[in-house]
Every structure is written in C-alpha cells, then in structure tokens.
Amino acid sequence: MLLAIKIIGIGTGGDERSVTLERQSLENFLVSVERRAYSIAFASLGHREDALDIVQESMTQLVARYSNKGSDEWRPLFYKILQSRINDLHRRRMVQNKVKGWLTKFRNKEDGAESEEDPIENVPGPDSTSPHQQHERERQLEV
Numbered sequence: 001m002l003l004a005i006k007i008i009g010i011g012t013g014g015d016e017r018s019v020t021l022e023r024q025s026l027e028n029f030l031v032s033v034e035r036r037a038y039s040i041a042f043a044s045l046g047h048r049e050d051a052l053d054i055v056q057e058s059m060t061q062l063v064a065r066y067s068n069k070g071s072d073e074w075r076p077l078f079y080k081i082l083q084s085r086i087n088d089l090h091r092r093r094m095v096q097n098k099v100k101g102w103l104t105k106f107r108n109k110e111d112g113a114e115s116e117e118d119p120i121e122n123v124p125g126p127d128s129t130s131p132h133q134q135h136e137r138e139r140q141l142e143v
Contacts, residue, residue, distance in 0.1 A: 022067070025071055026063065026067055026071075026074070029071060029074050029075075029078075030059050030062075030063075033075070033078060033079075034055065034059075037055045037058065037059075037078070037079075037082055038051055038052065038055050040079075040082065040086075041054045041055050041082065041086060044086045044090075045086065045089060045090075050089060054082065054085045054086055054089060055082065057085055058078060058081045058082040058085050059078070061081050062074065062077060062078050062081055
C-alpha cells in the first residue's frame with residue numbers, strides 16, 4: 001500500500017455498525033484507487049514526492065468533504081479532486097518558473113553571483129524617472 005489515511009468520524013449518524021461499514025467501504029475504495037491515482041499523478045508531474053503528496057491530499061479531501069456521499073459518487077469525485085490538485089501544482093510551478101526567470105536576468109552568468117545592480121533600484125517612480133535620476137535631482141536642489 002502506497003498511502004495510509006486514517007478515517008475517523010465518518011457517517012452522519014446511525015449506529016456504530018453502520019459507521020464501521022461506511023468506514024470500511026471508504027477504506028476499500030481508497031485502496032482500490034491509490035495505485036492508479038499515483039500513476040496518473042506521477043505521469044503528469046514527473047516527481048515521486050509531489051505525486052504522493054497530491055494523491056494523499058486528494059484522498060484526505062475526499063474523506064473530509066465527501067465521505068457522506070454515496071459510494072457510487074466517490075470515484076468521479078476523487079478523480080476530479082486529483083485532477084484539480086495536479087492542475088493547481090502545474091499553475092504554481094508556472095508562476096515560480098516565471099519569477100525565477102525574471103530573477104535570473106539580474107544574475108551574473110559567469111559565476112552565478114548576483115550582479116551589482118539591484119532590480120528595485122531600476123524601477124521607475126510614479127513620474128517615470130528612475131530612482132537614480134530622482135536622487136540626482138534632489139541632490140541638485142540641495143546645492
């Protein structure tokens with residue numbers, strides 16, 4: 001078994017036997033989908049730990065939000081949750097890569113050290129002048 005999720009407190013009422021049956025039914029469902037879910041996540045993400053995390057988060061969300069639904073609804077709900085989590089991670093990676101790409105423009109290509117220029121120092125002010133130009137203008141006014 002790849003993942004283990006402890007299922008507690010499911011069921012909307014009734015006796016302990018029905019809660020135990022619901023819990024066992026949900027555990028059996030999760031065991032039945034875990035390998036395929038991992039394969040889908042790994043194929044999409046290409047990273048073992050990320051795939052395991054996504055599958056575990058999807059299972060946890062299914063248990064927390066949809067354990068009271070009928071067992072025939074769990075499969076489509078689970079795979080929809082899984083796909084949404086995968087898409088969310090792809091979006092996060094895309095944003096991170098854009099930020100990293102922007103930051104690498106300000107790195108020295110030869111030794112990997114940051115360049116002397118601070119990117120914030122080159123951002124124009126509200127009147128479209130650079131901070132350096134604003135500083136020079138203020139210095140001239142003082143003289």
